Amino acid sequence: MRWRAVCILGSVLALAFSAEAMRAQATSLPSASVLKQMTIEQLMDIAVTSVSKRPEKLSAVASAIQVITGEDIRRSGATSLPEALRLASNLEVAQIDSRQWAISARGFNNVFADKLLVLVDGRTVYTPLYAGVYWDVQDTVLEDIDRIEVISGPGATQWGANAVNGVINVTTKSAKDTQGALVTAGGGGELRTSAVAQYGGQIAPGTYYRVYAKYFDRGDSVRPNGQRSNDAWRMGQVGFRVDSTSTPDTALTLQGDGYDSSMGQVGPDNIRASGLNVLGRWTRSLAPNSDAKLQFYYDRTHRRIPGSFTQDLNTWDLDFQHRRPMGSAQDFVWGLGYRFVEDDVLNTPANAFLPARVGHQWFSAFAQDEVELSRDRLHLTFGTKVEHNDYTGFEAEPSARLAWTPDTKQTIWTAVSRAVRTPARIDRDLYSPAAPPFRIAGGEKVVAEKLVAYELGYRLQPTASLNFSLATFINNYDDLRSLEPLTPPLAFPVESSSGLRGRSTGAELAAEWRATPAWRLRWGWTELRVHSEPQSGNNDRGTRDSIARDPNHQLSLRSLLALSATIDCDVDLRYVSAIGSTIVPGYAEADLRIGWRPTGGWELSLLGQNLLHAHHPEFNSPGSRREIQRGFYGKATWRF
Amino acid sequence: MAVLTSMTKGGRSGAPGPYTARLLLLALLALALPGARAQPAPTPTPTPEYQLKAAFLYKLAQFVEWPAAAFTDPKAPFVLGVLGNDPFGAYLDDLVKGEKIGERALVVRRFQRAEEAAACHILFISPSETDSLERDFAHLRRHSVLTVGDVDMFTRLGGMVRFAMEGGKIRLKINPEAAKFCDLIISSKILTPDTIVAPGRE
Numbered sequence: 001m002r003w004r005a006v007c008i009l010g011s012v013l014a015l016a017f018s019a020e021a022m023r024a025q026a027t028s029l030p031s032a033s034v035l036k037q038m039t040i041e042q043l044m045d046i047a048v049t050s051v052s053k054r055p056e057k058l059s060a061v062a063s064a065i066q067v068i069t070g071e072d073i074r075r076s077g078a079t080s081l082p083e084a085l086r087l088a089s090n091l092e093v094a095q096i097d098s099r100q101w102a103i104s105a106r107g108f109n110n111v112f113a114d115k116l117l118v119l120v121d122g123r124t125v126y127t128p129l130y131a132g133v134y135w136d137v138q139d140t141v142l143e144d145i146d147r148i149e150v151i152s153g154p155g156a157t158q159w160g161a162n163a164v165n166g167v168i169n170v171t172t173k174s175a176k177d178t179q180g181a182l183v184t185a186g187g188g189g190e191l192r193t194s195a196v197a198q199y200g201g202q203i204a205p206g207t208y209y210r211v212y213a214k215y216f217d218r219g220d221s222v223r224p225n226g227q228r229s230n231d232a233w234r235m236g237q238v239g240f241r242v243d244s245t246s247t248p249d250t251a252l253t254l255q256g257d258g259y260d261s262s263m264g265q266v267g268p269d270n271i272r273a274s275g276l277n278v279l280g281r282w283t284r285s286l287a288p289n290s291d292a293k294l295q296f297y298y299d300r301t302h303r304r305i306p307g308s309f310t311q312d313l314n315t316w317d318l319d320f321q322h323r324r325p326m327g328s329a330q331d332f333v334w335g336l337g338y339r340f341v342e343d344d345v346l347n348t349p350a351n352a353f354l355p356a357r358v359g360h361q362w363f364s365a366f367a368q369d370e371v372e373l374s375r376d377r378l379h380l381t382f383g384t385k386v387e388h389n390d391y392t393g394f395e396a397e398p399s400a401r402l403a404w405t406p407d408t409k410q411t412i413w414t415a416v417s418r419a420v421r422t423p424a425r426i427d428r429d430l431y432s433p434a435a436p437p438f439r440i441a442g443g444e445k446v447v448a449e450k451l452v453a454y455e456l457g458y459r460l461q462p463t464a465s466l467n468f469s470l471a472t473f474i475n476n477y478d479d480l481r482s483l484e485p486l487t488p489p490l491a492f493p494v495e496s497s498s499g500l501r502g503r504s505t506g507a508e509l510a511a512e513w514r515a516t517p518a519w520r521l522r523w524g525w526t527e528l529r530v531h532s533e534p535q536s537g538n539n540d541r542g543t544r545d546s547i548a549r550d551p552n553h554q555l556s557l558r559s560l561l562a563l564s565a566t567i568d569c570d571v572d573l574r575y576v577s578a579i580g581s582t583i584v585p586g587y588a589e590a591d592l593r594i595g596w597r598p599t600g601g602w603e604l605s606l607l608g609q610n611l612l613h614a615h616h617p618e619f620n621s622p623g624s625r626r627e628i629q630r631g632f633y634g635k636a637t638w639r640f
Numbered sequence: 641m642a643v644l645t646s647m648t649k650g651g652r653s654g655a656p657g658p659y660t661a662r663l664l665l666l667a668l669l670a671l672a673l674p675g676a677r678a679q680p681a682p683t684p685t686p687t688p689e690y691q692l693k694a695a696f697l698y699k700l701a702q703f704v705e706w707p708a709a710a711f712t713d714p715k716a717p718f719v720l721g722v723l724g725n726d727p728f729g730a731y732l733d734d735l736v737k738g739e740k741i742g743e744r745a746l747v748v749r750r751f752q753r754a755e756e757a758a759a760c761h762i763l764f765i766s767p768s769e770t771d772s773l774e775r776d777f778a779h780l781r782r783h784s785v786l787t788v789g790d791v792d793m794f795t796r797l798g799g800m801v802r803f804a805m806e807g808g809k810i811r812l813k814i815n816p817e818a819a820k821f822c823d824l825i826i827s828s829k830i831l832t833p834d835t836i837v838a839p840g841r842e
Contacts, residue, residue, distance in 0.1 A: 029688045032735040035695035040703070040830065043695055047808035069806050147808065176767055177805060180793040200792070205725055205768040249687065285687060517832040562833040601796060639796065 041464060062381060062401035062413035063155070064457055064471035064508055066090055068148040070173070075560050075570045077593035077607035078142060079191050079216075079633065082135050085168065086574070088150035089524020089556050090471070090508045094576075094618040097221040097626035098190075098231040099136040099263055102619050105152035105166030106475060107504040107530040107550045111619070115421055115449075117155065117163035120170045121255060122319070123279055123297050124162075128341050128360065129311060129353075131162055131424035137259060137273050137301070139237055141196050141212050143182060143637070146173040152508060153473060154453050156397035156419035157383050160337070160364055164419040164451050165475075174253075175200055175208035175243040181640050182212075188633030190609070193217040207244040213237070220264070221626040222615050229626050233270075235261035249285040254278075267307050275301035289331065290324040309353070310346035315339065329372040333383075337364040343425065352434035353425050354442065363388045379403045391423045392448045411459045421449040427481055427496050441486065443496025450478045465514035470507065477502040480532060480547065482540035499538030500547070504530040518562040526554040549619065551586070553577040568595040582621040588612060601639040608632050690727045692810055693803050694735050697764055697788060700801065701741045705825040706761055710784040711744070718744040719759060721785075723751045723776065724766030754779040765789040765799065773797045784822050795837050800824070802837075813837050 029035075035043070066088045078084035082101040086093045092109045094102045104113040114131035117124065120140065126133050148170050155163040182198040193216060200210035217234040239257035246252075258276035265271050279297035286292060297317050304310040321335035339362040345353040368383025384398035399417030406412070423446045432440040457471040482499035485491055506528035513521045530548040534540050555575040563569050572591040578584060590612050595605040608631070610616065615627040686694065697720060718741040722728065732748055739746045741761075751757040754776035763785050769776055770791050777798040780787060787799045794802040795815040800822075802813040812835045819826050 029691055032691070032695070032731060035691070036698055036735055036739070038695070038699075040696070040699050043692065043699065044809060044811065046692055046810075071806055146805065173805075176790075177792050179770060179791050180796070202770045208767075208770075245687075249685070285685070287685070517834060565833055565836050639793075 062379070062403035062411075062415055062457075064090055064152045064455065064469075064473075066150045066152075066510060068150065070143070070145050070147065073142055073145055073148075075568060075593070075595070076558075076572060077570070077591065077595075077605060077609075077633070077635075079186075079194065079607075081138050081140070081142075081170070084142065084145070084148065085150070086556075086572075087558070088148070089510050089526055089554065090152040091150055091166070091168075092528075092550060092554065095628050096619045097229065098218050099233050101135040102549070103133070103135065104550075105150070106473065106506060107528055108165065108502075108548045109550050110547060112426070114424065115162070115164040115451075116166045116168065117159050118168045118170075119159075121172055121253075121279060122281060122295055123277060123299060124315075124317070125299075126162060127301070127311075127313065128343060128424055129313070129345075130426040131421060134273070134301075134303070136233070136263065137235070137261060137275060139214070139235065139259065140170075140172060140239070140257070141182075141198055141214055143184070143196070144172045144178055144198075144210075144212070146171045146177075152471065153415070153455050154397075154399065154417040154419035154451060157368060157385050157399040157417065158333075158366060160366075160385050160387055160397065161362075161389070161395065161420055161422040161448075164421050164449070172241065172255075175210045175241045176245075178210045179208065182637070183639075184635060184637045186633055186635030188607075188631055190219050190629060190631035191216060191633050192219050194635070203242070204244075206246050207242065209240065209242045211238075211240045222629055224617065224622065224625055224627055226615065230264045230266055231626065233261060233263035235259055251281075251283045253281040253283075265305070269306035271303065271305050273301070273303045275299070286324070291322075293319075293321045295319045307348065309348055309351070312344045314342040316341075326369070329375075331370040332367070333369075334367040335365070337366075338362070345425075347434050349434050351430065351432040351440070353429040354431050354434075355429070358425070358429070360390045362390075377405055379405075387422075389422045391428060391446075395420045395422060395448055409461050411457075413455075413457045413459075415453070415455040417453050417455075419451045419453065421451075423448065430496070437493070439492045439494070440483075441493050441495045443481075445495070445497050446481060447479050447498045449480050449498070452476050466512070468509070468511045470509050472507045473505065475502075475504045477504075477532070478535070482534070482538060482543045484539050488539050497538070497540075499535050499540050500532050500543065501535050502530065502532035502548070504528065520560040522556075522558040522560075524554070524556040528552060528554075546581070549579050549582050549584075551577040551579050566597045568593070570595070576618070579619070582619070584617055584619060584621075584625075587616050587618070589616065603637040605635050605637075606632070607635070686728050686731050689805070689810075691731060693764075693790065694728050694732045696803060696810060696812075697732070697762060698736055698739070698746075700762060700786065700788065701746075703827040703830045704762075704786055704819075705827075706784050706786075707823045709823075710761060714743075716744065717747045718742075718761050719747055719749055721749050721751055721757050721760035721763040722766065723754060723757050723763055723769060725768035726750055727766060728764075758783040758785065760785050762786045762788060765794075767791050773799070781822070784824055786819065786822075786824055800826075811835070 068084060068087045072087055073084045076087055082093060085091055085103060090105055092104050096102055096111055100111060102109050102111050102113055104116050108115050112130045112132045118133050125138050151167040155167040159167050179200040184196040186194045196214045198210055198212035202208050214237045220228040220232045223229050237257060237259035241255035244252040256278040260274040263271040277299040281295040283293045284291060299315040301313045317339045319337045323333040326332045342359045344357045347356055364385055364387040366385035370379060370381045373380055380402050382400040384396055387395050397419050401415040403411055403413040427446040428443050430440060431438050431442055454474045459469045461467040478501050479498035480500035480502050482497050483494045484497045484499055486493045486495055509525045511523045515521060528550055530550050557573045559571045561569045570593045575588045578586040589610050592608045593605060595603060597603045610628055610630045615629045617625050617627045736746045736748060757763050765776060765787060774797055788801045789799050790803040795813050798818050800815050800819045804811045804813045812830060814831060814835045815837050816826055816831060
């Protein structure tokens with residue numbers, strides 16, 4: 001019956017385009033007569049993200065969102081995407097070794113963290129093998145990043161399965177905004193070599209392109225005794241992006257990347273990972289506040305882990321979205337999506353994904369309506385996504401969000417939402433050894449993990465230079481993945497099941513103060529408690545200790561100081577409390593960056609990372625632990 | 641693609657192979673694009689980005705002082721120009737309709753060549769001019785024209801004010817040296833460490 005679903009999807013798409021007759025009355029961007037009365041400061045506070053998105057004021061959004069801008073990344077000196085994510089205080093970011101990171105929001109952090117959805121320019125970058133992200137191959141030219149939106153809390157109504165605990169949305173700049181040449185070169189102790197060459201130009205009036213090449217070489221992390229572990233790695237990447245706005249209301253984007261990397265591991269041969277992706281996006285503004293977006297991408301990844309397995313993954317994804325106002329007080333968005341994934345694993349005798357080769361399809365539809373209940377004061381957003389996956393069939397992910405803006409300085413918001421994490425291959429298909437008798441015997445009974453989340457938040461901007469935001473939540477989880485003995489009391493064999501439930505509570509507080517035009521301070525404080533326990537009839541042993549590895553407290557303080565028009569001095573302090581279940585001690589660390597822009601498009605910067613300790617651990621239990629070393633790094637950037 | 645036969649669940653019920661599904665999708669994509677583009681465009685409203693930029697253009701006049709020589713006589717109008725492909729359309733005209741800069745009437749004019757634009761007071765240089773920016777600036781160098789643009793290298797090549805997008809918001813990047821050279825005085829209200837770019841810097 002699937003082909004029929006595809007045809008229906010097709011007809012709906014066609015209808016959506018042809019039947020467009022918009023009489024838009026509502027305008028989210030103030031009208032011309034209002035705009036011209038605003039002060040320049042007020043104008044600077046209005047965000048217009050792209051053709052597809054409607055302008056919205058961040059301060060009035062009914063979810064826990066933090067935005068990292070390209071300028072923030074430059075000032076932080078971050079040398080990789082995970083390092084840049086440390087700038088969002090509502091994330092848990094722990095470096096495991098030279099190339100691996102555990103990143104999550106609101107708990108259940110792990111090297112296989114599986115409750116966070118990550119998108120790069122609209123492309124989902126998680127692997128269906130374990131529903132997590134291989135952070136070591138998610139890279140781009142950091143200078144090209146326009147912004148990273150980090151939403152803690154469920155975003156499943158719009159983004160779908162996996163947007164359980166949070167969504168990270170990386171957006172790169174339009175090729176129009178990266179014209180000219182960019183060359184960077186750097187080197188240091190940990191990041192031994194790094195180089196970028198990029199050029200942006202114009203193909204035709206209104207059509208711009210950029211092409212880039214990037215290479216880096218990173219050194220080893222160390223064992224707790226200070227001995228080098230064999231995990232140095234290097235990666236090369238090339239890519240392009242073309243943006244065309246031939247008419248003011250239509251935007252076309254075509255972009256792609258390809259990479260190849262070699263990563264050290266304990267064992268004879270290096271891990272090899274390579275991949276490529278191509279994405280096309282067509283956006284059309286149909287009327288004020290109404291637009292349609294059609295996006296397609298293909299993504300291919302290859303990873304060979306000698307002694308473990310080799311995986312080839314191909315993903316095809318098609319996504320359509322249409323937004324239109326309904327009457328003067330409603331803003332309606334709906335969308336359809338289709339994804340096909342072909343995953344081919346070359347197994348080893350020790351463990352196996354069975355069957356080795358699978359093809360899976362996902363169908364999804366979502367609708368969301370934002371109603372202005374009281375003019376400029378009270379907004380209700382409600383909607384649902386319905387998805388079909390091959391493992392568990394249909395799943396619904398509804399949510400309702402209410403934002404109350406009593407005056408222009410504050411917003412109170414609350415939300416109730418449901419999200420699911422649909423099974424990944426690791427849940428259903430993992431066997432060990434590769435032939436019977438199994439010790440780990442797959443997981444036929446694994447169903448989707450379900451979350452019902454309750455959120456309450458408050459934002460306050462008492463003056464133009466000061467703002468606070470607080471987000472609190474209670475998350476109730478059911479059917480979390482467990483491992484259950486098949487023949488108790490024997491510990492083995494086990495099979496994967498869905499026998500745990502959990503609850504997490506927490507609060508995320510963030511503040512920013514522009515003390516002077518040249519000095520900004522940012523502060524973040526996140527409290528988190530995670531608890532999980534067996535559901536009735538479950539005999540799980542020990543999974544509950546390994547699925548959540550979260551610190552109870554995280555604190556951060558950043559100072560961004562412009563010493564003069566050409567010299568910046570930026571300091572980053574952070575404290576992460578102990579992770580109880582794996583006895584990772586709490587730690588404090590500091591980064592320092594000095595940047596100097598002499599003239600002629602040059603920027604020189606010096607960066608010290610993890611300055612407080614020679615090396616410190618951030619994750620994993622003592623036996624397998626790697627520690628992160630202090631690092632110094634110098635970089636030159638030249639634009640011409 | 642024959643290797644794709646071992647779909648875990650989808651293989652039953654006579655569903656076509658994923659290959660077929662993919663072909664259908666590609667066909668759809670091919671159909672949808674031209675079909676949609678063939679729509680007659682209604683009076684094009686500029687994107688929200690350019691609506692906002694239009695408001696910024698108008699606001700900029702409040703923060704800049706022009707020398708008396710920039711006006712042919714005390715009653716000469718204040719000219720806001722757009723050079724190259726106009727991204728604002730009628731929106732800009734509506735926005736400034738009936739407005740005055742001081743005692744001067746505000747008029748909008750469009751130009752295709754920089755030589756013609758020397759009598760402007762504020763000139764927005766469209767992204768379509770990217771390849772001829774240096775030539776354009778050379779033509780304008782002897783005139784008190786506040787050049788405004790939004791492409792990346794605008795201020796680096798000698799432009800005065802750039803609308804930079806940061807996190808979806810518009811930020812001003814100002815090259816005060818270039819303005820000074822043309823006898824324009826930019827108010828310190830908008831000249832801050834965040835907005836000033838040194839000559840040659842981005």
